[in-house]
Amino acid sequence: MPTFSGLEHILCEGVALSPFTSLRLGGDAQYFAQPTSEEELVGLVQQCSEQDVRLRVIGGGSNILIPDDGFSGMVVSLDAACFCQIDVDGNRIHAGAGAKLAHLLSIAAKNGLSGVEQLAGIAGSVGGAVRTNAGTHSGDIGQVTKSVHVINSDGEVSEKSGDDLRFSYRQSNLDAVVAIRATFELEPALPEEITKQMQTLWIIKKSQQPTGVVGHGCVFRDHGGITAASLIEQAGMKGHSVGAVGMSESHPNYLIVNEGGTSKDALQLVQAVHDAVLEHSGVSLATQLEVW
Numbered sequence: 001m002p003t004f005s006g007l008e009h010i011l012c013e014g015v016a017l018s019p020f021t022s023l024r025l026g027g028d029a030q031y032f033a034q035p036t037s038e039e040e041l042v043g044l045v046q047q048c049s050e051q052d053v054r055l056r057v058i059g060g061g062s063n064i065l066i067p068d069d070g071f072s073g074m075v076v077s078l079d080a081a082c083f084c085q086i087d088v089d090g091n092r093i094h095a096g097a098g099a100k101l102a103h104l105l106s107i108a109a110k111n112g113l114s115g116v117e118q119l120a121g122i123a124g125s126v127g128g129a130v131r132t133n134a135g136t137h138s139g140d141i142g143q144v145t146k147s148v149h150v151i152n153s154d155g156e157v158s159e160k161s162g163d164d165l166r167f168s169y170r171q172s173n174l175d176a177v178v179a180i181r182a183t184f185e186l187e188p189a190l191p192e193e194i195t196k197q198m199q200t201l202w203i204i205k206k207s208q209q210p211t212g213v214v215g216h217g218c219v220f221r222d223h224g225g226i227t228a229a230s231l232i233e234q235a236g237m238k239g240h241s242v243g244a245v246g247m248s249e250s251h252p253n254y255l256i257v258n259e260g261g262t263s264k265d266a267l268q269l270v271q272a273v274h275d276a277v278l279e280h281s282g283v284s285l286a287t288q289l290e291v292w
């Protein structure tokens with residue numbers, strides 16, 4: 001039985017994870033921690049590593065699917081104030097990993113700094129966005145990320161930048177580390193113009209997302225310039241459902257969860273859609289959604 005000496009005050013056992021996710025699915029975290037300082041976070045990472053306890057950070061929970069039987073290990077939330085700070089320094093912004101992505105965008109616009117507008121309407125935290133290299137066809141966060149402070153599994157804090165920091169389509173080389181904060185380099189522009197563009201992109205993005213359901217999530221990555229949505233539609237899987245979970249009728253690459261939906265339904269549906277697309281187009285779609 002693992003023990004977390006000196007960290008009991010930031011730990012809970014058996015915490016329901018579904019309220020922390022966009023899909024609103026899944027069971028409990030064996031352990032759930034909300035560190036209130038970098039020192040506590042480092043200690044937590046070290047103690048998990050020493051005792052072979054799996055550790056994952058949860059950001060906005062907009063890109064994860066928790067199994068019905070929950071997550072065996074430590075789930076860490078960086079929602080304390082010290083991880084959500086955002087500071088502007090010339091054309092650079094330093095943002096804590098726990099800060100909301102929307103907050104970063106509004107600070108950038110207010111300070112006349114352009115380069116993150118394309119992220120308008122994407123849910124989640126700065127840490128989750130950097131880790132998944134969030135973006136749209138107009139660009140991704142990796143293009144403006146100068147450096148990321150991380151903690152490795154031994155609890156060592158370092159700064160990744162230059163060749164140490166790699167981004168590709170919806171991926172980064174930050175899989176095995178905890179991101180604490182990131183620095184973005186942006187271009188000066190008129191605040192009103194940035195705000196106008198963000199508002200336009202936000203409206204477009206929101207119009208493409210399902211509403212009025214218990215939970216929702218974006219499932220597959222696009223494939224070689226073809227959208228996952230068009231491949232799903234061509235395979236006849238638009239609106240297909242398993243139990244109370246279905247692919248959206250209007251936005252085929254979104255999973256929608258209705259009352260009574262389970263992660264088992266969602267996983268079966270994702271597999272069925274994957275197989276139908278493979279059979280129809282010969283494309284093996286990769287999931288964007290991460291299953292814990």
Ligand SMILES: Cc1cc2nc3c(=O)[nH]c(=O)nc-3n(C[C@H](O)[C@H](O)[C@H](O)COP(=O)(O)OP(=O)(O)OC[C@H]3O[C@@H](n4cnc5c(N)ncnc54)[C@H](O)[C@@H]3O)c2cc1C
Nearest residue numbers: 057059060061062063097124125127128129134135178179
């Ligand atoms: C309706 C909807 C629309 C979406 N549209 C887009 C889109 O257009 N483009 C796009 O790119 N994505 C999109 N997504 C997916 C999602 O919003 C992004 O991937 C987002 O950046 C994830 O951030 P998060 O904080 O919610 O991460 P989470 O879902 O909480 O976590 C995602 C991954 O990041 C890891 N992580 C989180 N924080 C940290 C940290 N501090 N250090 C290390 N690892 C960390 C988690 O462990 C997990 O592996 C959409 C999702 C939804 C629900």
